[in-house]
Amino acid sequence: MAKTLCDWSKKDIEKNISKLRALVESPEYVCSKCARACSIKRALCRPVALPSAKSTHHRKAG
Numbered sequence: 449m450a451k452t453l454c455d456w457s458k459k460d461i462e463k464n465i466s467k468l469r470a471l472v473e474s475p476e477y478v479c480s481k482c483a484r485a486c487s488i489k490r491a492l493c494r495p496v497a498l499p500s501a502k503s504t505h506h507r508k509a510g
């Protein structure tokens with residue numbers, strides 16, 4: 449991927465909405481510069497790993 453998600457323009461987003469969905473569906477990284485989230489580290493310009501979802505969300509018992 450030549451472009452990072454951070455470089456996507458509004459048009460890129462509209463054209464690649466299904467690709468974008470796949471990229472952001474279960475994000476493991478966020479860009480510390482642009483606040484974008486993505487499952488692929490190199491798709492962000494300043495990626496930082498997200499902490500595990502377990503620590504930030506309440507899980508329903510059961």
Ligand SMILES: [Zn+2]
Pocket residue numbers: 454479480481482483484492493494
């Ligand atoms: Zn970025």
